[in-house]
Amino acid sequence: MDLIDERLNKIEGIIKDDSFRMKKGLGNEFGYYIFDYDPRDELKIRQYIKFLKKRSIKIPITLLKLLNLIYIISLLKYSKRTAI
Numbered sequence: 001m002d003l004i005d006e007r008l009n010k011i012e013g014i015i016k017d018d019s020f021r022m023k024k025g026l027g028n029e030f031g032y033y034i035f036d037y038d039p040r041d042e043l044k045i046r047q048y049i050k051f052l053k054k055r056s057i058k059i060p061i062t063l064l065k066l067l068n069l070i071y072i073i074s075l076l077k078y079s080k081r082t083a084i
Contacts, residue, residue, distance in 0.1 A: 004041045008048045011035065012055070034069075 014020055014033055037045055 004037060004044060007035070007037075008044075011048075012052065 011033070020033070035045075
């Protein structure tokens with residue numbers, strides 16, 4: 001098993017953990033988990049995300065929202081350039 005597979009197999013447990021769902025250790029923020037990975041694993045990550053979304057229907061995961069940070073950062077940079 002690859003290291004990326006081992007890391008992916010831990011995500012669901014992290015999301016379901018009570019301390020994650022109850023936001024313990026955070027300053028009343030929403031719970032989040034940043035998963036960094038090698039770009040060469042992108043297709044494997046996308047497949048796992050589809051699997052996790054389907055599974056979240058069967059197994060209650062409070063709210064699963066996936067954010068592409070690179071896309072968000074590029075939008076912020078673009079909006080700063082056009083605001084001037």
